[in-house]
Amino acid sequence: MRLLLSGxxxxxxxxxxxxxxxxxxxxEKNPYDQARNPQGIIQMGLAENQLSFDLLESWLSExxxxxxxxxxxxxxxxxxxxxxxxxxLPEFKQALVQFMxxxxxNKVGFNPNKIVxxxxxxxxxxxxxxxxxxxxDAILIPTPYYPGFDRDLKWRTGAEIVPIHCTSSNGFKITxxxxxxAYQEALSRNLKVKGVLVTNPSNPLGTTxxxxxxxxxxxxxxxxxxxxxxxxxxxxxxxxxxxxxxxMEVLAKYKKAEVWDRVHVVYxxxxxxxxxxxxxxxxxxxxxxxxxxxxxxxxxxxxxxQTQYFLSALLSDKKFTRNYISENKKRLKKRHASLVSGLQxxxxxxxxxxxxxxxxxxxxxxxxxxxxxxxxxxxxxxxHDVKLNISPGSSCHCSExxxxxxxxxxxxxxxxxxxxxxxxxFVESASRGQDKVISSQRxxxxxxxxxxxxxxxxxxxxxxxxxxxx
Numbered sequence: 456m457r458l459l460l461s462g463x464x465x466x467x468x469x470x471x472x473x474x475x476x477x478x479x480x481x482x483e484k485n486p487y488d489q490a491r492n493p494q495g496i497i498q499m500g501l502a503e504n505q506l507s508f509d510l511l512e513s514w515l516s517e518x519x520x521x522x523x524x525x526x527x528x529x530x531x532x533x534x535x536x537x538x539x540x541x542x543x544l545p546e547f548k549q550a551l552v553q554f555m556x557x558x559x560x561n562k563v564g565f566n567p568n569k570i571v572x573x574x575x576x577x578x579x580x581x582x583x584x585x586x587x588x589x590x591x592d593a594i595l596i597p598t599p600y601y602p603g604f605d606r607d608l609k610w611r612t613g614a615e616i617v618p619i620h621c622t623s624s625n626g627f628k629i630t631x632x633x634x635x636x637a638y639q640e641a642l643s644r645n646l647k648v649k650g651v652l653v654t655n656p657s658n659p660l661g662t663t664x665x666x667x668x669x670x671x672x673x674x675x676x677x678x679x680x681x682x683x684x685x686x687x688x689x690x691x692x693x694x695x696x697x698x699x700x701x702x703m704e705v706l707a708k709y710k711k712a713e714v715w716d717r718v719h720v721v722y723x724x725x726x727x728x729x730x731x732x733x734x735x736x737x738x739x740x741x742x743x744x745x746x747x748x749x750x751x752x753x754x755x756x757x758x759x760x761q762t763q764y765f766l767s768a769l770l771s772d773k774k775f776t777r778n779y780i781s782e783n784k785k786r787l788k789k790r791h792a793s794l795v796s797g798l799q800x801x802x803x804x805x806x807x808x809x810x811x812x813x814x815x816x817x818x819x820x821x822x823x824x825x826x827x828x829x830x831x832x833x834x835x836x837x838x839h840d841v842k843l844n845i846s847p848g849s850s851c852h853c854s855e856x857x858x859x860x861x862x863x864x865x866x867x868x869x870x871x872x873x874x875x876x877x878x879x880x881f882v883e884s885a886s887r888g889q890d891k892v893i894s895s896q897r898x899x900x901x902x903x904x905x906x907x908x909x910x911x912x913x914x915x916x917x918x919x920x921x922x923x924x925x
Contacts, residue, residue, distance in 0.1 A: 463611065474834060475500065475602035475850035482844040489870065497874045500844040502658060502812045503865035504692070504729040506786040510779050511729065514769060521768045524761065531764075538760040541750055543572040547763035550770035551737065555722060557776060558691040563703040571738040571749040572763075574756035576688045576723035579736040580607045580652075582752045583719055586745050587682050588614035593646035594684075595637045597621050597629050599815075599851035599858070601658045608652070617641040619651070620854045626806065627660055627815075629653075629668050634675050650682030650717075651675065655702065656689040659851050659860035660815045661791075661808030663693055669705045673714070682717045691727030691780060693810040694788035703739075716742040724766070726812060728779075733762050787812070787864060790871070794863040797875035801882045812864040816845075819857030821885060830856040841881045843874055 478500045487495035515522055524532045538544070545567070552565035573579040588594060590613030596604060597619040609616060619637040621627040634651075641648045651672060655664045676683045685702035693699040706718050720739040725731035735758050738749050770776060794814055795805050806815040822829040827849050834847040848858035863871060 473602050473605065473850050474831065475846050478834075478838055478844040478846060481838050485842075487842070487870070494842065496838065496842045496844050497870060497877075498844050498865065499862050499874060500846045500860070501865045502726065502862050503731060504726055504783070504787075504812050505866070506729075506790060506864050507779060507783040508729055510775075510782060511769075514772070514775050518768065521765060524764065535760045535764055539757070541754055541757065543758065544760060544763040544767060546771070547767035548572070550767040551724075551735075554770045554776060555690075555739075558727060558780060559699065559701045559704070563701055563707070565703075565739060569739055569741060569746055571740075571746055571753055572758045573736040573738060573749075573753055574734040574758060575725060575731070575736040576686065576721055577603070577607050577736070578734075578753075578756040579721045579723065579738045580604070580684070580686065581612065582749050582756075583684055583721065583738055583745075584608045584612045584614055585752060586748050587684075588612060588649040590614070591645075591647060592649045593617045593641040593644075594649060595619050595634070595641065595651045597627075597633070597653060599627065599659055599848055599853040599860075601654060602846065602850045602852075604652075614649070615641075615644075615646055617644070617646065617648070618852050618854075623806075623817075623855055623858075626662070627657075628665065629671060631671060631675075634671070638679065648679065648681055650684060652684040652686065654686040654688070656687075656693060656699065656810035658689060658811060659813055659846065660806060661811035661813055662806070663697060663699050663810050665697070666700055666705070669700060669702060672702075673705055673709070673718075676717060677712075677714050682719065684719050684721060686721040688721065688723045689726050689811050690722070691783070692787055692812060694784045694791065695809040697809065699810070716740075716745075719745065727783075729783075730766075733766065734758065735762060735766065790863050790868070793868065793871060794861065794875070797872070798861075798878070801875065801879035802886075803878070803882065813860050813862040816859045816861045817857065818859055819855070821882070822857050825856060827856045833857075834859070837878075837881070841877050843877060
Protein backbone atom coordinates (compact mmCIF):
# COMPACT_ATOMS: atom_id res chain seq x y z
CA MET A 456 0.00 0.00 0.00
CA ARG A 457 1.39 3.35 -1.02
CA LEU A 458 1.78 5.78 1.88
CA LEU A 459 0.53 9.28 1.24
CA LEU A 460 2.89 11.59 3.11
CA SER A 461 3.31 15.34 3.19
CA GLY A 462 6.23 17.00 1.47
CA UNK A 463 7.64 17.90 4.87
CA UNK A 464 7.60 14.27 5.99
CA UNK A 465 9.42 13.18 2.83
CA UNK A 466 11.96 16.00 2.57
CA UNK A 467 15.56 15.50 3.68
CA UNK A 468 16.31 18.98 5.03
CA UNK A 469 16.19 18.01 8.71
CA UNK A 470 19.99 17.81 8.91
CA UNK A 471 20.00 14.37 10.54
CA UNK A 472 22.62 13.17 8.05
CA UNK A 473 25.17 15.69 9.41
CA UNK A 474 28.35 14.19 10.87
CA UNK A 475 27.30 15.88 14.12
CA UNK A 476 24.32 13.53 14.40
CA UNK A 477 26.06 10.55 12.75
CA UNK A 478 28.65 10.64 15.53
CA UNK A 479 25.87 10.32 18.09
CA UNK A 480 24.51 7.30 16.24
CA UNK A 481 27.91 5.61 16.34
CA UNK A 482 28.17 6.34 20.06
CA GLU A 483 24.73 4.83 20.73
CA LYS A 484 25.82 1.59 19.04
CA ASN A 485 28.82 1.23 21.36
CA PRO A 486 28.61 3.56 24.40
CA TYR A 487 31.52 3.69 26.83
CA ASP A 488 30.88 2.38 30.34
CA GLN A 489 33.70 2.15 32.87
CA ALA A 490 32.53 -1.24 34.14
CA ARG A 491 30.44 -2.81 31.39
CA ASN A 492 32.08 -1.49 28.22
CA PRO A 493 35.48 0.14 28.89
CA GLN A 494 36.46 -0.10 25.20
CA GLY A 495 33.35 1.71 24.02
CA ILE A 496 33.04 5.17 22.45
CA ILE A 497 33.30 8.10 24.86
CA GLN A 498 30.68 10.76 24.17
CA MET A 499 32.46 14.10 23.70
CA GLY A 500 29.91 15.47 21.25
CA LEU A 501 27.24 16.25 23.84
CA ALA A 502 27.17 19.75 25.37
CA GLU A 503 25.66 18.71 28.67
CA ASN A 504 26.55 20.01 32.13
CA GLN A 505 26.74 17.27 34.76
CA LEU A 506 29.45 18.86 36.91
CA SER A 507 27.14 20.44 39.50
CA PHE A 508 24.32 17.94 39.56
CA ASP A 509 25.14 16.99 43.14
CA LEU A 510 24.20 20.53 44.22
CA LEU A 511 20.73 20.10 42.72
CA GLU A 512 20.30 16.71 44.35
CA SER A 513 21.37 18.13 47.70
CA TRP A 514 18.78 20.92 47.43
CA LEU A 515 16.10 18.40 46.50
CA SER A 516 16.85 16.20 49.53
CA GLU A 517 16.39 19.23 51.78
CA UNK A 518 13.09 20.27 50.15
CA UNK A 519 11.04 17.10 49.97
CA UNK A 520 7.76 19.03 50.36
CA UNK A 521 8.41 20.70 47.01
CA UNK A 522 9.16 17.37 45.32
CA UNK A 523 5.91 16.04 46.75
CA UNK A 524 3.97 19.05 45.39
CA UNK A 525 3.03 20.37 48.80
CA UNK A 526 2.56 23.92 50.01
CA UNK A 527 2.55 24.47 53.77
CA UNK A 528 2.10 20.75 54.21
CA UNK A 529 -1.01 20.61 51.98
CA UNK A 530 -1.07 18.83 48.61
CA UNK A 531 -1.42 21.08 45.57
CA UNK A 532 -1.42 18.20 43.08
CA UNK A 533 -4.97 18.98 41.87
CA UNK A 534 -4.10 22.65 41.36
CA UNK A 535 -1.03 21.83 39.27
CA UNK A 536 -2.72 19.03 37.35
CA UNK A 537 -5.49 21.34 36.17
CA UNK A 538 -3.36 24.42 35.45
CA UNK A 539 -2.89 25.03 31.71
CA UNK A 540 -2.47 28.76 31.22
CA UNK A 541 -0.23 29.37 28.16
CA UNK A 542 1.39 32.30 29.96
CA UNK A 543 2.79 30.05 32.69
CA LEU A 544 2.84 30.25 36.47
CA PRO A 545 3.50 33.89 37.47
CA GLU A 546 5.80 32.82 40.32
CA PHE A 547 7.92 30.77 37.93
CA LYS A 548 8.29 33.57 35.37
CA GLN A 549 9.29 35.92 38.18
CA ALA A 550 11.85 33.44 39.54
CA LEU A 551 13.21 32.78 36.04
CA VAL A 552 13.81 36.43 35.15
CA GLN A 553 15.49 37.02 38.52
CA PHE A 554 17.81 34.07 37.83
CA MET A 555 18.59 35.50 34.38
CA UNK A 556 19.42 38.84 35.96
CA UNK A 557 21.64 37.22 38.58
CA UNK A 558 23.60 35.32 35.94
CA UNK A 559 24.23 38.61 34.12
CA UNK A 560 25.60 40.23 37.26
CA ASN A 561 22.34 42.17 37.78
CA LYS A 562 23.49 44.61 35.09
CA VAL A 563 20.20 44.25 33.22
CA GLY A 564 16.58 43.82 34.19
CA PHE A 565 13.90 41.60 32.67
CA ASN A 566 10.13 42.10 32.73
CA PRO A 567 8.26 38.81 33.38
CA ASN A 568 5.39 40.07 31.20
CA LYS A 569 7.72 40.10 28.18
CA ILE A 570 8.82 36.49 28.50
CA VAL A 571 7.33 33.51 26.63
CA UNK A 572 7.94 30.02 28.02
CA UNK A 573 8.80 27.23 25.58
CA UNK A 574 9.78 23.57 25.72
CA UNK A 575 13.52 24.27 25.60
CA UNK A 576 15.72 26.61 23.55
CA UNK A 577 15.13 24.51 20.42
CA UNK A 578 11.45 25.39 20.56
CA UNK A 579 12.26 29.02 21.45
CA UNK A 580 14.52 29.49 18.43
CA UNK A 581 12.11 27.87 16.00
CA UNK A 582 9.19 29.86 17.39
CA UNK A 583 11.10 33.12 16.96
CA UNK A 584 12.00 32.27 13.38
CA UNK A 585 8.34 31.43 12.69
CA UNK A 586 7.53 34.93 13.94
CA UNK A 587 10.25 36.62 11.87
CA UNK A 588 10.68 34.70 8.63
CA UNK A 589 9.29 32.24 6.10
CA UNK A 590 10.22 30.68 2.76
CA UNK A 591 12.25 33.15 0.71
CA ASP A 592 13.67 34.85 3.82
CA ALA A 593 17.15 34.49 5.30
CA ILE A 594 18.75 34.61 8.73
CA LEU A 595 22.46 35.44 8.89
CA ILE A 596 24.54 33.40 11.37
CA PRO A 597 28.29 33.70 12.10
CA THR A 598 30.35 30.57 11.58
CA PRO A 599 31.15 28.23 13.11
CA TYR A 600 27.68 27.66 14.52
CA TYR A 601 25.71 24.96 16.37
CA PRO A 602 24.87 22.18 13.85
CA GLY A 603 21.33 21.85 15.22
CA PHE A 604 20.42 25.28 13.81
CA ASP A 605 20.13 23.70 10.37
CA ARG A 606 17.26 21.67 11.83
CA ASP A 607 15.82 24.14 14.34
CA LEU A 608 15.65 27.23 12.16
CA LYS A 609 15.07 25.88 8.66
CA TRP A 610 13.28 22.56 8.54
CA ARG A 611 9.70 23.58 9.34
CA THR A 612 9.89 27.35 8.88
CA GLY A 613 11.18 27.25 5.29
CA ALA A 614 13.65 30.06 6.05
CA GLU A 615 17.27 29.87 4.88
CA ILE A 616 20.52 30.31 6.81
CA VAL A 617 23.25 32.37 5.16
CA PRO A 618 26.61 32.06 6.94
CA ILE A 619 28.67 35.03 8.11
CA HIS A 620 32.11 33.54 7.49
CA CYS A 621 34.50 34.13 10.41
CA THR A 622 38.09 32.90 10.41
CA SER A 623 40.83 31.83 12.81
CA SER A 624 42.96 34.83 11.80
CA ASN A 625 41.17 36.94 14.43
CA GLY A 626 39.84 34.21 16.70
CA PHE A 627 36.63 33.81 14.65
CA LYS A 628 35.34 37.25 15.61
CA ILE A 629 32.63 38.94 13.54
CA THR A 630 33.81 41.70 11.21
CA UNK A 631 31.96 44.40 9.29
CA UNK A 632 33.28 42.96 6.05
CA UNK A 633 31.96 39.46 6.84
CA UNK A 634 28.53 40.89 7.72
CA UNK A 635 28.29 42.83 4.46
CA UNK A 636 29.45 39.84 2.40
CA ALA A 637 26.80 37.58 3.99
CA TYR A 638 24.12 40.20 3.38
CA GLN A 639 25.11 40.52 -0.29
CA GLU A 640 25.26 36.73 -0.64
CA ALA A 641 21.65 36.51 0.57
CA LEU A 642 20.54 39.18 -1.90
CA SER A 643 22.33 37.40 -4.75
CA ARG A 644 20.23 34.33 -3.92
CA ASN A 645 17.05 36.44 -4.05
CA LEU A 646 16.56 36.04 -0.31
CA LYS A 647 15.18 38.77 1.92
CA VAL A 648 17.33 39.16 5.04
CA LYS A 649 15.14 39.26 8.14
CA GLY A 650 17.78 39.18 10.83
CA VAL A 651 21.01 38.01 12.40
CA LEU A 652 21.20 35.24 14.99
CA VAL A 653 24.21 34.88 17.29
CA THR A 654 25.01 32.55 20.18
CA ASN A 655 26.68 34.40 23.03
CA PRO A 656 28.64 32.74 24.57
CA SER A 657 29.44 30.94 21.35
CA ASN A 658 28.67 27.33 20.63
CA PRO A 659 31.05 25.83 19.46
CA LEU A 660 33.84 28.35 20.20
CA GLY A 661 33.32 28.70 23.95
CA THR A 662 34.03 32.44 23.74
CA THR A 663 32.06 35.51 24.75
CA UNK A 664 31.40 38.25 22.24
CA UNK A 665 33.28 41.50 22.76
CA UNK A 666 31.50 44.80 23.28
CA UNK A 667 32.92 45.92 19.93
CA UNK A 668 31.26 42.96 18.17
CA UNK A 669 27.94 43.64 19.89
CA UNK A 670 28.09 47.32 18.95
CA UNK A 671 28.93 46.31 15.38
CA UNK A 672 25.87 44.05 15.27
CA UNK A 673 23.61 46.78 16.61
CA UNK A 674 24.90 49.24 14.01
CA UNK A 675 24.34 46.65 11.30
CA UNK A 676 20.73 45.81 12.19
CA UNK A 677 19.93 49.50 12.59
CA UNK A 678 21.37 50.19 9.12
CA UNK A 679 19.60 47.25 7.47
CA UNK A 680 16.40 47.58 9.53
CA UNK A 681 16.39 43.89 10.46
CA UNK A 682 16.11 41.84 13.67
CA UNK A 683 18.77 40.48 16.02
CA UNK A 684 18.30 37.24 17.98
CA UNK A 685 20.80 36.59 20.76
CA UNK A 686 20.80 32.96 21.94
CA UNK A 687 22.21 33.28 25.46
CA UNK A 688 21.71 29.70 26.58
CA UNK A 689 25.33 29.50 27.86
CA UNK A 690 25.32 32.84 29.70
CA UNK A 691 25.81 31.20 33.11
CA UNK A 692 28.83 29.15 32.01
CA UNK A 693 31.32 32.05 31.75
CA UNK A 694 34.13 30.85 34.01
CA UNK A 695 36.91 33.37 33.36
CA UNK A 696 37.62 36.80 31.90
CA UNK A 697 36.62 38.66 29.86
CA UNK A 698 33.31 39.15 31.63
CA UNK A 699 30.06 38.41 29.89
CA UNK A 700 28.07 41.16 28.16
CA UNK A 701 24.45 40.42 27.27
CA UNK A 702 22.88 42.08 24.24
CA MET A 703 20.33 43.49 26.69
CA GLU A 704 23.08 45.54 28.31
CA VAL A 705 23.99 47.05 24.93
CA LEU A 706 20.34 47.56 24.01
CA ALA A 707 19.78 49.77 27.08
CA LYS A 708 21.12 52.84 25.26
CA TYR A 709 18.59 52.30 22.44
CA LYS A 710 15.53 52.37 24.73
CA LYS A 711 13.65 55.07 22.82
CA ALA A 712 14.89 54.00 19.40
CA GLU A 713 12.90 51.97 16.88
CA VAL A 714 15.40 49.10 17.08
CA TRP A 715 14.28 48.48 20.69
CA ASP A 716 11.54 46.18 19.34
CA ARG A 717 13.85 44.25 17.00
CA VAL A 718 16.24 42.63 19.48
CA HIS A 719 15.20 39.33 21.07
CA VAL A 720 16.83 36.96 23.56
CA VAL A 721 16.57 33.17 23.74
CA TYR A 722 17.33 31.44 27.03
CA UNK A 723 17.06 28.01 28.64
CA UNK A 724 17.92 26.32 31.92
CA UNK A 725 19.37 23.29 30.09
CA UNK A 726 23.03 24.37 30.21
CA UNK A 727 23.31 26.84 33.09
CA UNK A 728 21.31 24.72 35.53
CA UNK A 729 22.12 21.36 33.93
CA UNK A 730 18.49 20.21 33.51
CA UNK A 731 18.00 19.60 29.75
CA UNK A 732 15.38 16.92 30.44
CA UNK A 733 13.08 19.46 32.08
CA UNK A 734 12.64 21.22 28.70
CA UNK A 735 12.48 24.81 29.94
CA UNK A 736 13.24 27.56 27.45
CA UNK A 737 12.18 31.16 27.01
CA UNK A 738 11.91 34.02 24.52
CA UNK A 739 12.38 37.56 25.79
CA UNK A 740 11.31 40.45 23.61
CA UNK A 741 10.24 44.10 23.92
CA UNK A 742 8.07 43.59 20.85
CA UNK A 743 4.46 43.10 21.96
CA UNK A 744 3.51 41.54 18.64
CA UNK A 745 6.30 38.97 18.93
CA UNK A 746 5.31 38.14 22.51
CA UNK A 747 1.65 37.74 21.53
CA UNK A 748 2.40 35.54 18.49
CA UNK A 749 4.99 33.44 20.32
CA UNK A 750 2.59 32.91 23.23
CA UNK A 751 -0.01 31.50 20.82
CA UNK A 752 2.61 29.26 19.21
CA UNK A 753 3.81 28.04 22.61
CA UNK A 754 0.62 26.00 22.91
CA UNK A 755 2.43 23.40 20.78
CA UNK A 756 5.27 23.10 23.30
CA UNK A 757 4.21 24.02 26.82
CA UNK A 758 6.28 23.63 29.99
CA UNK A 759 4.38 21.48 32.48
CA UNK A 760 2.95 23.21 35.53
CA GLN A 761 4.68 20.63 37.75
CA THR A 762 8.04 21.55 36.26
CA GLN A 763 7.32 25.26 36.71
CA TYR A 764 6.28 24.79 40.32
CA PHE A 765 9.38 22.77 41.20
CA LEU A 766 11.80 25.17 39.49
CA SER A 767 10.14 28.31 40.84
CA ALA A 768 10.85 27.03 44.36
CA LEU A 769 14.44 26.14 43.48
CA LEU A 770 15.22 29.42 41.67
CA SER A 771 13.58 31.47 44.41
CA ASP A 772 16.09 30.11 46.91
CA LYS A 773 18.66 32.92 46.56
CA LYS A 774 21.17 31.27 48.87
CA PHE A 775 21.11 28.19 46.65
CA THR A 776 21.29 30.06 43.31
CA ARG A 777 24.20 32.25 44.42
CA ASN A 778 26.17 29.24 45.62
CA TYR A 779 25.23 27.19 42.54
CA ILE A 780 26.29 29.85 40.02
CA SER A 781 29.62 30.41 41.79
CA GLU A 782 30.44 26.74 42.31
CA ASN A 783 29.37 25.75 38.80
CA LYS A 784 31.76 28.29 37.28
CA LYS A 785 34.64 27.04 39.42
CA ARG A 786 34.04 23.45 38.33
CA LEU A 787 33.74 24.39 34.67
CA LYS A 788 36.98 26.36 34.85
CA LYS A 789 38.81 23.43 36.45
CA ARG A 790 37.45 20.89 33.97
CA HIS A 791 38.21 23.15 31.01
CA ALA A 792 41.79 23.51 32.24
CA SER A 793 42.09 19.71 32.51
CA LEU A 794 41.04 19.23 28.91
CA VAL A 795 43.22 22.00 27.49
CA SER A 796 46.27 20.88 29.49
CA GLY A 797 45.78 17.24 28.49
CA LEU A 798 45.45 18.11 24.82
CA GLN A 799 48.51 20.37 24.97
CA UNK A 800 50.55 17.44 26.30
CA UNK A 801 49.34 15.48 23.29
CA UNK A 802 50.54 18.28 20.99
CA UNK A 803 47.07 19.69 20.31
CA UNK A 804 46.12 23.31 20.95
CA UNK A 805 42.72 24.93 21.57
CA UNK A 806 41.24 28.31 20.80
CA UNK A 807 41.49 30.45 23.92
CA UNK A 808 38.04 30.38 25.52
CA UNK A 809 36.28 31.44 28.70
CA UNK A 810 32.80 29.88 28.61
CA UNK A 811 30.68 26.95 27.54
CA UNK A 812 30.86 23.21 28.01
CA UNK A 813 33.35 22.53 25.18
CA UNK A 814 36.59 23.63 23.57
CA UNK A 815 37.29 24.51 19.92
CA UNK A 816 40.23 22.24 19.18
CA UNK A 817 42.83 22.77 16.46
CA UNK A 818 43.81 19.49 14.75
CA UNK A 819 44.84 20.98 11.44
CA UNK A 820 48.35 19.56 11.83
CA UNK A 821 46.89 16.03 11.91
CA UNK A 822 45.20 16.34 8.51
CA UNK A 823 46.67 14.48 5.55
CA UNK A 824 45.79 17.50 3.42
CA UNK A 825 44.15 20.88 3.94
CA UNK A 826 40.71 19.70 2.81
CA UNK A 827 37.36 18.83 4.34
CA UNK A 828 37.77 15.33 2.91
CA UNK A 829 40.87 14.95 5.07
CA UNK A 830 38.93 16.33 8.06
CA UNK A 831 36.27 13.64 7.61
CA UNK A 832 38.95 11.01 7.25
CA UNK A 833 40.50 12.13 10.55
CA UNK A 834 37.10 12.33 12.25
CA UNK A 835 36.24 8.76 11.23
CA UNK A 836 39.54 7.51 12.67
CA UNK A 837 38.85 9.31 15.95
CA UNK A 838 35.32 7.88 16.20
CA HIS A 839 36.03 4.32 15.05
CA ASP A 840 39.65 3.75 16.10
CA VAL A 841 40.23 6.11 19.02
CA LYS A 842 36.63 5.61 20.19
CA LEU A 843 35.86 9.27 20.88
CA ASN A 844 32.83 11.03 19.47
CA ILE A 845 33.75 14.66 18.77
CA SER A 846 32.17 17.08 16.29
CA PRO A 847 34.09 18.03 13.12
CA GLY A 848 34.23 21.71 12.25
CA SER A 849 32.53 21.09 8.91
CA SER A 850 29.35 20.06 10.78
CA CYS A 851 29.48 23.55 12.35
CA HIS A 852 29.98 25.13 8.90
CA CYS A 853 33.51 26.22 9.75
CA SER A 854 35.25 27.53 6.62
CA GLU A 855 38.63 26.05 7.63
CA UNK A 856 39.18 22.26 7.79
CA UNK A 857 40.79 20.73 10.87
CA UNK A 858 38.85 22.26 13.77
CA UNK A 859 36.77 20.13 16.13
CA UNK A 860 34.38 20.76 19.02
CA UNK A 861 35.21 18.66 22.08
CA UNK A 862 32.83 18.61 25.09
CA UNK A 863 34.17 18.16 28.62
CA UNK A 864 31.33 18.65 31.13
CA UNK A 865 29.17 15.60 30.40
CA UNK A 866 31.49 13.02 31.98
CA UNK A 867 33.49 12.24 35.09
CA UNK A 868 37.08 13.42 35.59
CA UNK A 869 38.21 9.79 35.27
CA UNK A 870 36.46 9.39 31.90
CA UNK A 871 38.02 12.62 30.65
CA UNK A 872 41.47 11.32 31.64
CA UNK A 873 40.84 8.12 29.67
CA UNK A 874 39.72 10.18 26.66
CA UNK A 875 42.88 12.28 26.82
CA UNK A 876 45.06 9.18 27.06
CA UNK A 877 43.35 7.77 23.98
CA UNK A 878 43.89 10.92 21.91
CA UNK A 879 47.50 11.17 23.11
CA UNK A 880 48.18 7.57 22.06
CA PHE A 881 46.57 8.27 18.69
CA VAL A 882 48.70 11.36 18.06
CA GLU A 883 51.87 9.50 19.04
CA SER A 884 50.94 6.62 16.76
CA ALA A 885 50.18 9.01 13.92
CA SER A 886 53.49 10.74 14.53
CA ARG A 887 55.39 7.44 14.38
CA GLY A 888 53.56 6.60 11.18
CA GLN A 889 54.49 10.00 9.78
CA ASP A 890 58.13 9.42 10.74
CA LYS A 891 58.09 6.05 8.95
CA VAL A 892 56.61 7.64 5.84
CA ILE A 893 59.24 10.40 5.90
CA SER A 894 62.01 7.83 6.50
CA SER A 895 60.70 5.67 3.67
CA GLN A 896 60.50 8.69 1.36
CA ARG A 897 64.07 9.66 2.25
CA UNK A 898 65.22 6.09 1.62
CA UNK A 899 63.50 6.04 -1.77
CA UNK A 900 65.05 9.41 -2.61
CA UNK A 901 68.55 8.15 -1.68
CA UNK A 902 68.10 4.94 -3.68
CA UNK A 903 66.78 6.96 -6.57
CA UNK A 904 69.86 9.19 -6.48
CA UNK A 905 72.13 6.09 -6.36
CA UNK A 906 70.35 4.55 -9.32
CA UNK A 907 70.57 7.81 -11.25
CA UNK A 908 74.31 8.03 -10.47
CA UNK A 909 74.80 4.41 -11.50
CA UNK A 910 73.00 4.94 -14.79
CA UNK A 911 75.07 8.08 -15.41
CA UNK A 912 78.33 6.19 -14.67
CA UNK A 913 77.55 3.34 -17.03
CA UNK A 914 76.68 5.79 -19.78
CA UNK A 915 80.28 7.10 -19.66
CA UNK A 916 82.97 5.80 -22.09
CA UNK A 917 85.02 2.94 -20.65
CA UNK A 918 88.25 4.96 -20.36
CA UNK A 919 86.49 7.69 -18.34
CA UNK A 920 85.33 5.09 -15.86
CA UNK A 921 88.83 3.77 -15.50
CA UNK A 922 90.15 7.26 -14.86
CA UNK A 923 87.49 7.81 -12.29
CA UNK A 924 88.49 4.66 -10.36
CA UNK A 925 92.23 5.50 -10.13
